[in-house]
Amino acid sequence: MADAATRYRIGFDIGETFTDFILLDRATATIRLHKCLTTPQDPAEGALAGLAALVAEAGLALSEISEIVHGTTLVTDALNERKGAGLGMITTAGFRDVIEMGTAQRYDIYDLFLQYPDPLVARRNRLEVPERLDRDGQVVTPLDLEAVRQAARQLVAGGSQALAICFLHAYRNPMHEKAAAAAIRAEFPDLALSLSSEVVAELWEYQRFVTTCANAYVQPLMDRYLARLQRELWSRGFRGALRLMQSAGGLVGPEAARSFPIRLLESGPAGGGLATAFFGGLVGQKDVISFDMGGTTAKACMIADGACEVAPMMEVARLHRFKKGSGLPIKAPVIDMIEIGAGGGSIANIDEVGLLKVGPHSAGADPGPACYGRGGTQATVTDAKLMLGYYDPGFFLGGRMALDKAAAEAALASVGAQIGLSAAQTAWGIHRTVTENMAAAARIHIVEKGKDSRRYAMVGFGGAGPAHAVEVARILGVEEVLIPPASGAASALGFLAAPLSFESVGSLPVALEDPAAPAVMQQVLAELAVETAAMLTASGVDQAEISIERNADMRLAGQIHEINLPLPEGDITAKTCRR
Structure with missing residues (x-):
């Protein structure tokens, strides 16, 4: 039994289309669900409004909440849309082009016009300084601190709001990076700094440099966001603990999130993985496939023996959505999941050869699908499902939002007219296309792991997941599908099942046969x-x-x-x- 001080907890997840809230009453073991549209121009605005509405509906005040657990797409969106801070990089002499050269591997050997994502920091903002450590961390060339100061001055004068310090072999000995950071902080105390030896102290310069740059790129953004969120919560009476969800399925406090925002990259989907394990455990299913379909994407994750598998890295900002290697490698722990398709807001159109295509572009929350009545005119997956009767137009968002079926029909008819289909036929084509594509992508993911999907159950959640889960499961040969209560906000519920955790890494190349x-x-x-x-x-x-x-x-x-x-x-x- 929870005492009054720890009775209520809230989990909320800011997605690209909706922000989901779960209020847990530990004394009665009950939950209350709330959803609202995300405010892309300022995610905190919608989140704060949703929190106020949630506690008001429960007859509570924020001062009675003991803990708020939060996940957000803020970091992902900033990297995908290149909306981070002005970034500079200081590195070892001769190594500023590492993040542009990459690994020199082709992710598609048949593409004659192969492209790679542009580095987060332009070449003119990547400056070199004299310093060198060997592979064992021993000093070969001492660090030139005056060169560090001059580089920092030049970058700040050029508009850099954050700096990434990436020295060769810093994973073995961080002394040069720490000395450089101390010199820069003495002159620019408010400048955001990310050190590769702190962000990811591991082998492989390319991945380490890219991850450090990505961390620095979003640091000022996350700092401003958290500062405002904490300030507003405090002014509204909240005195509990604020936690943030990491991609690996653990929680951290605001200070750790400010230092390592790159670890929040997949915070929402991570909550979905934890929720899948939780719901599977309730019905005695330890081997479960999660099927999470939201407003923009659909993701799948495999739960084996009741636990989520954690991968050591991920990719962001892919040039080709489903081609591994076409994005920026981020060396940070993440619950192993894969994007398998479109979301409810994904836009349908006819491609250059006359075939129906869904995604990758999304209508998002503003203007949203045509049926939202917010100015959108393009047909989306949500419009198709409304047309097919999967959604009740008078009871969307718990009855707080009515859907415009006529607008959805008009948008679908506009697409279908290009290939001689009616609005209803177009809606069915969109639905089947999305379902088949997701099942095919999920099958590849499962087979690559050496698993047999027929031995698993499936948990369908997310705002659009339950409408597709059964058909996807049928194609995969899955015999049992679970649609949990509050499935539209399962990720937020998963946050409340997450432990406080943090992962530290270090590279030590050593042969086990060495006596030392x-x-x-x-x-x-x-x-x-x-x-x-x-x-x-x-x-x-x-x-x-x-x-x-x-x-x-x-x-x-x-x-x-x-x-x-x-x-x-x-x-x-x-x-x-x-x-």
């Missing part, structure tokens, strides 16, 4: 444990409640790809290995 390896590994693990615990205690976690899980990326000599394996508890030096 266990002692060096133990030292690195101890340092990472201290670093991780510090982030959690800063978020309000008691030291006695912290548990540590350890993993290592390992490979055979001569291989290039690692396999992540769990490490035993205790002192590594006391363990024995057998071949």
